[in-house]
Amino acid sequence: MTKKIFKSTVLVSASVLILGIAFVLGILYQYFGKQLDTELAREASYLAYGVEQQGEEYLQQLKDTDSRITYIGEDGTVIYDNEADAAEMENHKDREEFQEALATGAGEAQRMSSTLSEKTVYYAKRLSDNSVLRVSSTQYSAFALVLQLIQPVLCIIFVMLILAGVFASKIAGKIVEPINELDLEKPDENEIYEEVAPLLGKINRQNRQIRTQLEEARRNQEEFSIITENMQEGLLVIDSYTMILSGNSSAWKIFQVDKPGTGRSVYSLDRNEDFRKVIETVLEGKHGSALLHLDNEFVQLIANPVNRDGKTVGAVLLLMNETEKVQRENLRREFSANVSHELKTPLTSISGFAEIIQDGFVKEEDVKKFAGRIYKEAQRLIQLVEDTIRISQLDEGENPYEWENIDLYTVAKDVCGNLNEAAKKKNVHLYIEGERLICRTVRPILEEILYNLCDNGIKYNKDNGIVSILIKDLGNEVQLSVEDNGIGIPREDRKRVFERFYRVDKSHSKEIGGTGLGLSIVKHGVTFLGGTLNLVSEVDKGTEITVTLPKNKSEK
Amino acid sequence: MTTRFERQLEELHVQIITMGSLCEKVIAFSAKAIQGVNCSKEIFDTDREIDAKEREIENICMRLLLHQQPVARDLREISAALKMISDMERIGDQAADIADLARFIDRNSVEIPKEIEKMADQTVRMVTESIDSFVKADLDLCRKVINDDDMVDESFEQVKTELTEMIYHRSIDAKMALDLLMTAKYMERIGDHAVNIAEWVEYSITGIHRNNEHQNRTGGIIN
Numbered sequence: 120m121t122k123k124i125f126k127s128t129v130l131v132s133a134s135v136l137i138l139g140i141a142f143v144l145g146i147l148y149q150y151f152g153k154q155l156d157t158e159l160a161r162e163a164s165y166l167a168y169g170v171e172q173q174g175e176e177y178l179q180q181l182k183d184t185d186s187r188i189t190y191i192g193e194d195g196t197v198i199y200d201n202e203a204d205a206a207e208m209e210n211h212k213d214r215e216e217f218q219e220a221l222a223t224g225a226g227e228a229q230r231m232s233s234t235l236s237e238k239t240v241y242y243a244k245r246l247s248d249n250s251v252l253r254v255s256s257t258q259y260s261a262f263a264l265v266l267q268l269i270q271p272v273l274c275i276i277f278v279m280l281i282l283a284g285v286f287a288s289k290i291a292g293k294i295v296e297p298i299n300e301l302d303l304e305k306p307d308e309n310e311i312y313e314e315v316a317p318l319l320g321k322i323n324r325q326n327r328q329i330r331t332q333l334e335e336a337r338r339n340q341e342e343f344s345i346i347t348e349n350m351q352e353g354l355l356v357i358d359s360y361t362m363i364l365s366g367n368s369s370a371w372k373i374f375q376v377d378k379p380g381t382g383r384s385v386y387s388l389d390r391n392e393d394f395r396k397v398i399e400t401v402l403e404g405k406h407g408s409a410l411l412h413l414d415n416e417f418v419q420l421i422a423n424p425v426n427r428d429g430k431t432v433g434a435v436l437l438l439m440n441e442t443e444k445v446q447r448e449n450l451r452r453e454f455s456a457n458v459s460h461e462l463k464t465p466l467t468s469i470s471g472f473a474e475i476i477q478d479g480f481v482k483e484e485d486v487k488k489f490a491g492r493i494y495k496e497a498q499r500l501i502q503l504v505e506d507t508i509r510i511s512q513l514d515e516g517e518n519p520y521e522w523e524n525i526d527l528y529t530v531a532k533d534v535c536g537n538l539n540e541a542a543k544k545k546n547v548h549l550y551i552e553g554e555r556l557i558c559r560t561v562r563p564i565l566e567e568i569l570y571n572l573c574d575n576g577i578k579y580n581k582d583n584g585i586v587s588i589l590i591k592d593l594g595n596e597v598q599l600s601v602e603d604n605g606i607g608i609p610r611e612d613r614k615r616v617f618e619r620f621y622r623v624d625k626s627h628s629k630e631i632g633g634t635g636l637g638l639s640i641v642k643h644g645v646t647f648l649g650g651t652l653n654l655v656s657e658v659d660k661g662t663e664i665t666v667t668l669p670k671n672k673s674e675k
Numbered sequence: 676m677t678t679r680f681e682r683q684l685e686e687l688h689v690q691i692i693t694m695g696s697l698c699e700k701v702i703a704f705s706a707k708a709i710q711g712v713n714c715s716k717e718i719f720d721t722d723r724e725i726d727a728k729e730r731e732i733e734n735i736c737m738r739l740l741l742h743q744q745p746v747a748r749d750l751r752e753i754s755a756a757l758k759m760i761s762d763m764e765r766i767g768d769q770a771a772d773i774a775d776l777a778r779f780i781d782r783n784s785v786e787i788p789k790e791i792e793k794m795a796d797q798t799v800r801m802v803t804e805s806i807d808s809f810v811k812a813d814l815d816l817c818r819k820v821i822n823d824d825d826m827v828d829e830s831f832e833q834v835k836t837e838l839t840e841m842i843y844h845r846s847i848d849a850k851m852a853l854d855l856l857m858t859a860k861y862m863e864r865i866g867d868h869a870v871n872i873a874e875w876v877e878y879s880i881t882g883i884h885r886n887n888e889h890q891n892r893t894g895g896i897i898n
Contacts, residue, residue, distance in 0.1 A: 360682060361689055376811075384689045387810045390696035 128287035159242040193249040216243040236263040353438030404431040417445040457620035465496040506636040513643035553590025571637040572601040580605035604661035617642040694728040695806030705770040706795035708777035718774040725767035755879035762868040801869040820873035827866035834859040
C-alpha cells in the first residue's frame with residue numbers, strides 16, 4: 120500500500136511538473152513571438168518615416184541595427200539591403216509579405232530555415248511611393264528553443280522528482296501508519312479513516328463468529344472427554360494405518376501403559392494374535408470381537424469399522440474388563456460339575472444296592488443292612504440338597520426367619536450340645552469362652568454358621584484335640600471366633616475353602632463325610648448378616664476363623 | 676500432518692511388532708512341545724509365516740533406504756530393523772528344530788530335567804521382553820534382557836551336568852539324552868538371539884552398539 124501511494128504520488132507530481140513546464144514554455148514562446156512582431160512593426164514604422172523624409176540615404180547611414188532591412192521597389196527589385204548586395208538579389212515581387220503590403224499597406228510572413236532551427240519573421244510596409252520597406256528578424260524556433268533549454272529544464276525536473284520522491288515516501292508512510300497500528304482484536308475501538316470503518320466492522324463480525332465457533336468446538340471437546348474419561352470401558356479410535364488417534368484413560372489402564380499411546384500403532388499396546396486378527400478384520404470393514412487375555416485379566420474387545428464414502432477409514436475399539444464375569448462363569452461351571460458329581464455319588468450307591476436287592480443276590484438277613492446303607496446315602500443326598508437350597512436362599516437374600524435379639528452365649532451352648540456326640544466320637548474337647556451377649560440377628564442362620572464352623576473344627580482335628588468358641592464384645596460389633604488345634608489349611612487352599620464343594624483333601628473327603636458346602640454356607644450366612652470373615656491358619660497347628668457381626672444391623 | 680516417510684516408518688514398526696509377536700507365539704508353542712503337547716504343525720506353520728514376514732520387512736526396509744535416503748536416527752532404526760529380523764527368523768527356525776526334537780522325546784520312559792522347562796520359561800520371557808523393549812523403546816528393559824542371558828547360560832550348564840550324571844548312572848537312554856541336550860542348546864541359542872535383538876534395540880535408541888563399543892575398547896588397548 121505504501122508503495123502504491125508512493126508510486127502514484129510521484130507519478131502525479133512528475134506529470135504535473137512536465138506538463139507545467141511544457142505549457143509555460145509554449146506560452147512564453149507565443150508571448151515573445153508577439154513581442155517580436157510588434158517591435159518589428161514599430162521599427163518598420165520608424166524606418167518608413169525616415170525613408171519617406173530622406174530616401175534611401177537614410178537607410179545607408181543606419182549602422183547598428185539587429186534587424187535586416189530591405190528596401191524594395193514597386194516592381195519588386197531590391198533597391199537596398201543592409202546585409203547583402205542589393206544588385207545580386209533576385210526580384211521580390213512574388214514574396215508573400217511584399218504582395219500583402221502592396222495590397223493592404225502592411226504585410227507579414229514567417230519562413231522557417233532549412234534546418235528548422237531558425238525562423239525568420241518579415242514585416243513589410245508600403246511607403247507612399249508604393250515602394251516597400253521590409254524589416255526582418257531571425258529568432259530561434261520553438262524546437263530550437265527547447266533544445267537549448269533542455270539541460271536546465273532536465274536539471275530542474277530531476278531535482279523536482281527527487282524532492283517529489285522524498286515527500287511522497289514520507290506522505291505514504293504517514294497515510295499507512297494508522298492502518299498498520301490497527302488493533303484487530305478490538306476493531307471497534309480504533310479511530311481511523313472512515314473509509315476503513317466498513318472493513319473493521321466486517322472484521323469485528325468475523326471475530327465474533329470465530330469466537331463462538333471456537334467456544335462451541337471447545338465445549339464439544341470437553342463434553343466428549345467428560346464422557347470418555349468417565350467411562351469404565353476403554354475406548355480407542357484408530358485410523359486405517361492402525362495409528363491410535365485418541366483413547367481414554369481407561370484404555371491405557373487396561374493395557375497398562377503409563378502415558379497415552381496416541382500417535383503410535385495400536386499394536387504397540389498388544390501384539391497378541393487374537394488382537395491382531397480383530398484389528399485386521401475391522402480394518403477390512405467388518406465388525407470384530409475377541410476375548411483378550413492380558414496378564415490375568417480378561418478383556419472383551421469389540422471393534423467397529425468407521426466407514427466414509429464406502430471406504431474404511433478407521434475403527435472404534437471398545438474394551439471391557441470382564442475378568443469377574445469370566446471368573447464367575449468358571450466358578451459356575453465348576454459348581455455345576457461338582458454338584459452333579461456330588462449328587463451322582465450317593466445316587467449310584469443307592470441304585471446299586473437297590474439293583475442287587477431286586478435281582479435277589481442278597482440274603483434275607485442282609486437286606487436290612489443294605490436298606491440301612493440306602494437310607495444313609497439317601498440322607499446324605501437330602502442333606503446335600505438342603506444345603507444347596509440354603510446357600511441359594513442366602514445368595515438370593517431370602518430370609519424365611521425373623522430378626523430378633525439373641526444371646527450369643529446360649530446359641531453357642533446349644534450348638535455345642537448338638538455336637539457333643541460327634542466330638543466325643545473323635546475324642547475332641549469343646550469349650551466356650553465369654554459371657555452373655557445380646558445381638559440382633561437371625562437365630563437359625565447364626566446357629567448354622569457356628570454349627571458348621573465347630574463341625575469342621577471337630578472333623579479336621581487330631582486325637583485329643585480342642586475346639587473353642589470365643590465370644591467377644593467390640594462395642595458396636597460382636598466377634599465370634601472358632602479356634603482349633605487341628606490339621607490346618609495349606610496356604611494355597613485358604614482362599615478357596617469358602618467356595619462351594621471345594622475340599623482341601625480331595626481323596627479322603629469321603630471318609631470324613633460332609634458335603635463340601637459347610638464353609639460356603641458360613642460365608643453366605645455371614646454376608647447375609649452383614650458381617651465379615653477372617654481366616655488364620657497354620658498347617659498342623661490349627662485354624663482360627665473369626666466372624667465379626669454388627670450388633671444392630673438394619674433389617675432389610 | 677504425517678509425511679509419507681513417517682507413515683512408511685510406522686508401517687515398518689508395525690510389521691516388526693507383528694513378526695515379534697509371531698516369534699513369541701512360536702517359542703511359546705515350542706515350550707509346550709517340550710512338555711509333551713503335540714503342536715508341531717502350529718510351530719512349522721508359524722515358522723513359515725515368520726520367514727514370509729522377514730521377506731516382507733526386508734522389502735519395506737529396502738524401499739525406505741532407496742526411495743527416502745534416511746539419515747541419522749531413521750537410518751539407524753532401519754538398519755537395526757534389518758538386523759533384528761534375521762535374529763527373529765533364527766528364533767523361528769530354532770523353535771521349529773525344538774519341535775522336531777520334541778517328537779522323539781518319550782516323556783514316559785524318562786523324567787525330563789526340571790531345568791529344561793525352566794529354561795523354556797526364561798527364554799520365552801526374554802523374547803517377550805526384547806520385543807517389548809522394541810515396542811516401548813525401553814532402554815532399561817533392553818539391558819535387563821541382555822543381563823538375563825547369564826541365567827539361561829547357567830541353566831544350560833546345569834542341564835548338561837544333570838544329563839551327564841544321568842547317562843553315567845544309565846538312568847537315561849543316551850540318544851534321548853542327546854536330544855534333550857540339543858533342545859537345551861537351542862533354548863540357549865534363542866536366548867542369545869533375544870539378547871541380539873535387545874542390543875539392536877539399544878543401538879537404535881542410543882546409536883551405540885555393544886559389540887562396536889567392545890571392539891573399540893580392545894582397539895584402544897592395542898594402540
